[in-house]
Amino acid sequence: MNTTEMLQPPPAMTSRLDGELMEVSMGPQHPSTHGVFRMNVALDGEMVVKLKPVFGYLHRNHEKIGENTSYLGSMPYTDRLDYFCSMTNNWAYALSVEKLAGIEVPERAEYLRVILAELTRLQNHASLLGFLLSDMGAWGTPLMYAFREREKILDLFESLSGSRMMCDYMRFGGCRVDAGPDWMERAKKIVDLFPKFLDEFEKLILSNEIVIMRTQEVGKLSAELAINAGMTGPMLRACGVNYDIRKVDGYGFYPRFKFRVPLGEHGDCYDRLMMRALEMHESVGILKQAMEQIPAGPVMNPKVKIRAFRPPVGEAYGRIEGPKGELGFYLISDGGTNPYRYRVRPPSFINLTVLEDLCLGHTVADVMVILGSVDIVLGEVDR
Amino acid sequence: MSDQIDGGLRSELQRQGIWVTSMEELYNWGRKNSIWPLQFGLACCAIEMIATAASRYDIARFGGEVFRPSPRQADLMIVAGTVTKKMAPQIVRLYNQMPDPKYVISMGACAISGGPFKQGYNVLKGIDRYIPVDVYIPGCPPRPEALLHAFMELQRKIDSQKLTGNAKAEHLDPMQPSEFPVPAFGAHDLEPAANPRLFQPPKIERS
Numbered sequence: 001m002n003t004t005e006m007l008q009p010p011p012a013m014t015s016r017l018d019g020e021l022m023e024v025s026m027g028p029q030h031p032s033t034h035g036v037f038r039m040n041v042a043l044d045g046e047m048v049v050k051l052k053p054v055f056g057y058l059h060r061n062h063e064k065i066g067e068n069t070s071y072l073g074s075m076p077y078t079d080r081l082d083y084f085c086s087m088t089n090n091w092a093y094a095l096s097v098e099k100l101a102g103i104e105v106p107e108r109a110e111y112l113r114v115i116l117a118e119l120t121r122l123q124n125h126a127s128l129l130g131f132l133l134s135d136m137g138a139w140g141t142p143l144m145y146a147f148r149e150r151e152k153i154l155d156l157f158e159s160l161s162g163s164r165m166m167c168d169y170m171r172f173g174g175c176r177v178d179a180g181p182d183w184m185e186r187a188k189k190i191v192d193l194f195p196k197f198l199d200e201f202e203k204l205i206l207s208n209e210i211v212i213m214r215t216q217e218v219g220k221l222s223a224e225l226a227i228n229a230g231m232t233g234p235m236l237r238a239c240g241v242n243y244d245i246r247k248v249d250g251y252g253f254y255p256r257f258k259f260r261v262p263l264g265e266h267g268d269c270y271d272r273l274m275m276r277a278l279e280m281h282e283s284v285g286i287l288k289q290a291m292e293q294i295p296a297g298p299v300m301n302p303k304v305k306i307r308a309f310r311p312p313v314g315e316a317y318g319r320i321e322g323p324k325g326e327l328g329f330y331l332i333s334d335g336g337t338n339p340y341r342y343r344v345r346p347p348s349f350i351n352l353t354v355l356e357d358l359c360l361g362h363t364v365a366d367v368m369v370i371l372g373s374v375d376i377v378l379g380e381v382d383r
Numbered sequence: 384m385s386d387q388i389d390g391g392l393r394s395e396l397q398r399q400g401i402w403v404t405s406m407e408e409l410y411n412w413g414r415k416n417s418i419w420p421l422q423f424g425l426a427c428c429a430i431e432m433i434a435t436a437a438s439r440y441d442i443a444r445f446g447g448e449v450f451r452p453s454p455r456q457a458d459l460m461i462v463a464g465t466v467t468k469k470m471a472p473q474i475v476r477l478y479n480q481m482p483d484p485k486y487v488i489s490m491g492a493c494a495i496s497g498g499p500f501k502q503g504y505n506v507l508k509g510i511d512r513y514i515p516v517d518v519y520i521p522g523c524p525p526r527p528e529a530l531l532h533a534f535m536e537l538q539r540k541i542d543s544q545k546l547t548g549n550a551k552a553e554h555l556d557p558m559q560p561s562e563f564p565v566p567a568f569g570a571h572d573l574e575p576a577a578n579p580r581l582f583q584p585p586k587i588e589r590s
């Protein structure tokens with residue numbers, strides 16, 4: 001054998017396992033699938049050539065149960081949809097019922113809703129960044145930092161609603177209980193300290209070379225595909241599409257606050273990661289304004305009947321900008337105490353539909369990063 | 384042996400630098416302080432499980448921070464969340480893959496009985512239909528402190544397990560199964576609907 005022959009790679013390496021594909025089932029028990037999600041991946045060497053998601057491991061009949069319980073009875077179930085963000089789920093559902101029945105919400109309650117929704121966004125994005133970095137191999141440490149901040153916000157939720165995660169706080173026509181002045185003081189303190197955490201986190205993470213290598217140019221999504229697939233939330237804005245329901249619909253009192261909508265450019269994982277970090281800065285701004293402006297007054301519309309609540313015949317779709325995207329509830333009322341049809345438009349499920357397009361041509365290790373950057377919660381995907 | 388030796392004498396000896404113990408005590412002491420849970424979450428309760436492992440509650444204080452993604456390396460399965468009928472066979476399979484001795488904590492209303500989703504057609508009404516459960520934690524979701532309490536209960540159980548004699552631990556009895564049949568998807572439900580060897584609910588007499 002002469003030297004040139006020796007330098008040639010062995011034939012098996014060039015033909016990539018003789019063109020045979022390897023099928024791998026990732027999940028439902030996998031440390032990085034964020035729950036019980038399963039993907040059947042076909043691999044050529046290490047490259048993904050096909051990816052088939054398998055849903056339904058957490059299908060809990062949410063919509064069917066919603067049709068068989070009273071309107072108010074569904075409120076605790078909405079907590080369990082996206083279990084990171086029970087406050088925004090409550091809000092979206094309350095908003096739809098309020099639309100359906102034409103209920104007014106007092107001013108203080110609207111402010112409280114904005115405050116709680118933005119706090120939810122902070123803790124959701126913080127934990128997402130922690131999980132995403134765990135998926136990339138920064139095992140544990142960023143998650144610990146994120147959960148430290150999350151616990152502070154959960155303390156606020158707990159002292160207001162009585163539960164850390166399943167708050168069940170909003171009602172049709174307002175909020176269940178009022179926040180006292182001491183609560184507001186504590187919340188202010190936490191919000192004031194939050195940028196410190198963000199700066200620390202960003203300094204450690206966002207310019208980290210490994211993070212940049214793992215995320216830039218990985219899982220690129222074009223704005224066109226994103227719009228066609230119905231994506232919303234940070235996923236869509238990472239592609240540079242300016243669409244934020246807080247601005248578009250102006251629900252709640254969002255038009256009263258000054259905030260910017262961060263936009264990405266490349267639509268890759270790094271942009272999606274950045275989007276969350278930047279949104280947290282904006283949320284802090286909104287929170288400061290809302291806590292400044294919040295008026296005194298009742299938090300519940302006294303005219304709303306709690307028991308035997310029957311909205312008039314009709315249908316309504318209420319949506320908000322949840323931390324993961326457009327969260328909507330579509331309700332049809334036949335005049336009874338239960339909705340005739342109860343449908344959830346879950347942001348993370350619809351954002352997941354492009355997963356295969358994002359993953360094709362990347363390695364298996366990148367699949368986890370891409371999935372992490374989509375920000376899914378299985379309770380909402382499978383419902 | 385530790386029950387036979389007088390406690391006062393024992394501490395007296397300890398003061399003199401002599402440590403008296405039994406094999407059983409030493410073995411259980413080691414086991415109970417390094418329980419490795421299986422890292423696997425099902426639903427909302429899993430987030431509280433992560434919170435227990437994270438900075439504030441810090442399960443490492445109890446020797447349980449080594450969450451293993453592989454069942455082959457795990458001692459404890461924390462069933463945290465809603466078990467659907469689609470997922471139940473995989474859970475039993477994971478349990479079967481764990482080496483003995485193995486323990487199960489059933490965390491939250493869903494894993495105990497189906498919880499708020501009990502009426503759902505796709506929700507299993509309690510994981511104890513297919514695998515034996517050592518500690519149940521009620522709550523929806525249980526607080527991290529509750530999970531820590533369950534962990535301590537489990538440690539107490541491990542500590543009290545005998546290695547010899549008639550009352551020895553189940554995993555040392557070769558007649559006790561360490562694997563359980565995996566349910567299959569039937570026409571309407573999982574088949575069998577429960578493992579009769581494990582699941583014997585009390586009969587309710589209605590007059």
Ligand code: SF4
Pocket residue numbers: 080426427428429463464465490491492493494498499522523524525
């Ligand atoms: S018990 Fe409650 S919190 Fe836990 S998984 Fe079930 S619904 Fe979720």
